[in-house]
Amino acid sequence: MSGYNFAYLDEQTKRMIRRAILKAVAIPGHQVPFGGREMPLPYGWGTGGIQVTAAILGPDDVLKVIDQGADDTTNAVSIRRFFARTAGVATTTRTTEATIIQTRHRIPETPLRADQILVYQVPLPEPLAKLESSRAETREMHALAEYGLMHVKLYEDIARFGHVAISYDYPVMVNGRYLMSPSPIPAFDTPKMHRMPALQLFGAGREKRIYAVPPYTAVRPLDFDDHPFRLVRAPHACALCGARDSYLDEVVTDDRGGRMFVCSDTDYCAGRRETAEQAGEAA
Amino acid sequence: MAYVAVKGGERAIDAAHDWLARDRRGDPSVPEIGTAQIAEQLGRAVDRVMAEGACYDPDLAALAVKQAQGDLIEAAFLLRAYRTTLPRFAASVPVETAAMLIRRRISAIYKDLPGGQVLGPTYDYTHRLLDFSLAAEGRDTAHAAASAAADAAQMPRVMDLLDREGLMGAEQPSDAAPGDLTREPLAFPAERDVRLQALARGDEGFLLALGYSTQRGYGNTHPFVGEIRVGSVAVEIVPPELGFAIEIGRIDLTECEMVNQFGGSKTEPPQFTRGYGLCFGHGERKAMGMALCDRAMRAAELGEDVTAPAQDIEFVLSHADNIEATGFVEHLKLPHYVDFQSELETIRRMRRTAGVPGVGTETGGEVG
Numbered sequence: 001m002s003g004y005n006f007a008y009l010d011e012q013t014k015r016m017i018r019r020a021i022l023k024a025v026a027i028p029g030h031q032v033p034f035g036g037r038e039m040p041l042p043y044g045w046g047t048g049g050i051q052v053t054a055a056i057l058g059p060d061d062v063l064k065v066i067d068q069g070a071d072d073t074t075n076a077v078s079i080r081r082f083f084a085r086t087a088g089v090a091t092t093t094r095t096t097e098a099t100i101i102q103t104r105h106r107i108p109e110t111p112l113r114a115d116q117i118l119v120y121q122v123p124l125p126e127p128l129a130k131l132e133s134s135r136a137e138t139r140e141m142h143a144l145a146e147y148g149l150m151h152v153k154l155y156e157d158i159a160r161f162g163h164v165a166i167s168y169d170y171p172v173m174v175n176g177r178y179l180m181s182p183s184p185i186p187a188f189d190t191p192k193m194h195r196m197p198a199l200q201l202f203g204a205g206r207e208k209r210i211y212a213v214p215p216y217t218a219v220r221p222l223d224f225d226d227h228p229f230r231l232v233r234a235p236h237a238c239a240l241c242g243a244r245d246s247y248l249d250e251v252v253t254d255d256r257g258g259r260m261f262v263c264s265d266t267d268y269c270a271g272r273r274e275t276a277e278q279a280g281e282a283a
Numbered sequence: 284m285a286y287v288a289v290k291g292g293e294r295a296i297d298a299a300h301d302w303l304a305r306d307r308r309g310d311p312s313v314p315e316i317g318t319a320q321i322a323e324q325l326g327r328a329v330d331r332v333m334a335e336g337a338c339y340d341p342d343l344a345a346l347a348v349k350q351a352q353g354d355l356i357e358a359a360f361l362l363r364a365y366r367t368t369l370p371r372f373a374a375s376v377p378v379e380t381a382a383m384l385i386r387r388r389i390s391a392i393y394k395d396l397p398g399g400q401v402l403g404p405t406y407d408y409t410h411r412l413l414d415f416s417l418a419a420e421g422r423d424t425a426h427a428a429a430s431a432a433a434d435a436a437q438m439p440r441v442m443d444l445l446d447r448e449g450l451m452g453a454e455q456p457s458d459a460a461p462g463d464l465t466r467e468p469l470a471f472p473a474e475r476d477v478r479l480q481a482l483a484r485g486d487e488g489f490l491l492a493l494g495y496s497t498q499r500g501y502g503n504t505h506p507f508v509g510e511i512r513v514g515s516v517a518v519e520i521v522p523p524e525l526g527f528a529i530e531i532g533r534i535d536l537t538e539c540e541m542v543n544q545f546g547g548s549k550t551e552p553p554q555f556t557r558g559y560g561l562c563f564g565h566g567e568r569k570a571m572g573m574a575l576c577d578r579a580m581r582a583a584e585l586g587e588d589v590t591a592p593a594q595d596i597e598f599v600l601s602h603a604d605n606i607e608a609t610g611f612v613e614h615l616k617l618p619h620y621v622d623f624q625s626e627l628e629t630i631r632r633m634r635r636t637a638g639v640p641g642v643g644t645e646t647g648g649e650v651g
Contacts, residue, residue, distance in 0.1 A: 034468060042606075074295060123611070167629040208468035248624070
C-alpha cells in the first residue's frame with residue numbers, strides 16, 4: 001500500500017516492539033510494558049496482536065488469522081486483509097501452511113511446530129486484575145511471586161461449587177515463576193500451551209504489554225493436588241466431521257431447542273472432512 | 284441452514300462498507316458538505332476532535348468529522364490513527380500562554396483586573412432558544428470579521444498576581460524533558476507531566492463528569508476559576524543547525540487555571556493551590572474539567588485523604604482515553620462464542636451439582 005511502511009508500522013516502532021519481545025522471551029510469562037501505538041483498528045479488537053505480528057512479519061511469511069477458531073469470522077477477515085494490504089504477504093487458512101498464526105480466543109487443534117509462531121490477542125494481560133484492580137499493586141505481587149490471592153480465589157470456588165468455576169482465561173504458571181493470563185482461550189486449550197514447540201507471543205495493545213512463552217516451556221494451570229485441573233468440553237461429537245477430541249461450538253438451529261455441535265477450529269474440521277472424503281473415494 | 288449464518292465474513296464486510304458509504308452521504312439530492320464548511324462552521328466539533336485526537340490540524344479534523352458522519356469519538360480515532368504514522372522531526376519549546384493573542388479572557392475571582400474581562404465569542408450568556416432564522420438557508424448573513432485580538436502585554440496572568448502575594452502554592456519548576464505516554468506506556472505512580480498529558484488527550488465527557496463529582500462532594504477541592512483564556516499562541520522549535528528558536532506557526536488553545544483552597548499542612552502554611560487545564564482549540568468545558576481533575580489528583584501529594592474516584596490517579600488515567608474506552612467497550616460486539624460455550628458447560632455443570640433439572644443435563648462434559 002502506498003504511503004505506508006511494510007506492515008504499516010515504521011521501522012523504529014518495530015524495533016521497539018522487537019526489543020520488548022526479546023525481553024519477554026527472556027523472562028517467560030513476565031509482562032513487558034511497551035510503547036504501544038494507535039493502530040487503524042480499534043483498541044480491544046486485536047491491536048496488541050497486530051503490533052506483534054507487524055513487528056515479526058517478513059515478506060516470506062505465510063499468515064493465518066483466526067477468531068474463535070475460525071478463519072472467516074469478521075474480525076479475522078478484517079485483520080488478515082489488513083496485512084494482505086499493508087504487507088502484501090501470503091495468507092492461508094491452513095494451520096500447517098502458516099508460519100505466523102494470529103489468534104483470538106483459541107489455540108488451533110492441529111499441534112504447532114517449532115518453525116511456527118502463535119500470536120495471541122490479549123484484552124487484559126493482568127491475571128490478577130479481577131482480584132486487585134491497581135496495576136501498581138499487581139506489579140509488586142508479580143515481583144514477589146505472591147500469588148496467594150489467586151489460590152484463595154480457586155479455593156473459594158471449590159468450597160462453593162465443588163470445583164474451580166473459571167471456564168476461560170484460566171490462570172497459568174509459566175516456567176514455575178510467573179502467573180500469566182493465557183488470554184481468553186477456553187480452559188480446554190490451556191494444556192496445549194505446555195511445552196509447545198512453537199513460540200507463543202502475547203500482545204495487549206490497550207494495556208500496552210507484551211509477554212511470551214518460549215518454545216518447550218512449562219505452562220501449568222493453577223490447581224491443587226486434591227483438585228487437579230480438569231478439561232471441560234461439550235459432551236458430543238462434531239456434527240460435520242465427527243471429531244470427539246476437538247473444542248465444539250454450540251449452534252442453535254431453531255427456536256424449539258434444536259442444537260448442533262461443530263468444531264470451533266474450522267480448518268481442523270475441514271481437513272478431517274477432506275481426509276474422510278478421500279478415504280471414502282479410495283475405498 | 285442456520286450454520287451458514289456464521290460464514291461469509293468477507294462478503295458481509297464489503298457489503299457493510301458499501302452501505303456505510305451510502306449512509307454517510309445521505310440523500311444525494313441534498314448538497315454534499317465540504318470540509319471547509321465543517322472547519323469554518325462546526326469549529327467546536329473540529330476543536331474537540333483535535334484535542335482528543337491529539338493532533339492539531341483543523342483541515343484533517345474536519346475531514347475526520349465528515350468521514351465519521353459527525354461521530355466525534357470516531358473522528359478523533361481517525362485522526363489518532365493518522366497521527367501515529369507521522370514522523371517526528373522536532374519537539375517544540377514550551378508554548379507561552381502569557382503571550383497569547385487573546386480572544387477571550389475571564390476571571391471569576393476579581394471584579395476587574397489588568398487587561399479587563401474579555402467575554403469574546405461565548406455561549407455563556409446566550410438564551411438557549413432555537414434560532415429558526417438559521418434554518419432558513421441564506422439568511423445567516425456574513426458578519427464582519429471579529430475585531431483584532433487584545434494586546435497580550437496588557438493581560439498578565441491572574442495566577443501571577445496571586446503568586447506575587449505569596450498566596451499560591453509553589454509549583455516545582457523543572458527543565459527535565461516531560462514524559463510522553465505516546466512513546467512510553469503509562470506507569471504508576473504517574474507524575475504530573477504525564478497526568479496532564481493524559482488529561483489533555485482525555486475524553487471531555489469523562490473529565491466533565493469527574494470534575495462535576497468533585498463539586499458534589501466526592502473529593503471536593505473548593506475551586507474558583509482563577510482564569511480562562513482562549514486565543515492563539517506561537518509554536519517555536521529550535522533547529523539544531525540554528526541553535527535558536529524560530530516560529531513555525533500558531534495554534535489556538537484554551538487554558539484554565541483553577542484556584543483551590545488548601546488548609547495547609549505541618550510543613551506548608553495555608554495557601555491556594557492550582558488545578559491546570561489546557562487543550563487544543565476552544566474547549567472551555569474540557570479545560571475546566573481537566574483543571575478540576577488535575578487538582579483532585581494532587582490530593583496525595585498535598586497530604587489530603589484519597590477517597591474519591593477523581594483523586595485516584597490510576598483510576599482517572601486508566602479510563603480517561605475515549606479511543607481506548609470505546610474500543611474495549613465496543614469489542615464486546617465481536618464474537619465471544621468460544622468463551623460463552625465454556626461458560627455454558629460450566630454453568631450446566633454447576634446446576635447439575637446443585638440438583639437443578641433442565642436442559643443441558645446430559646451426563647459427561649469432562650474429558651482428559
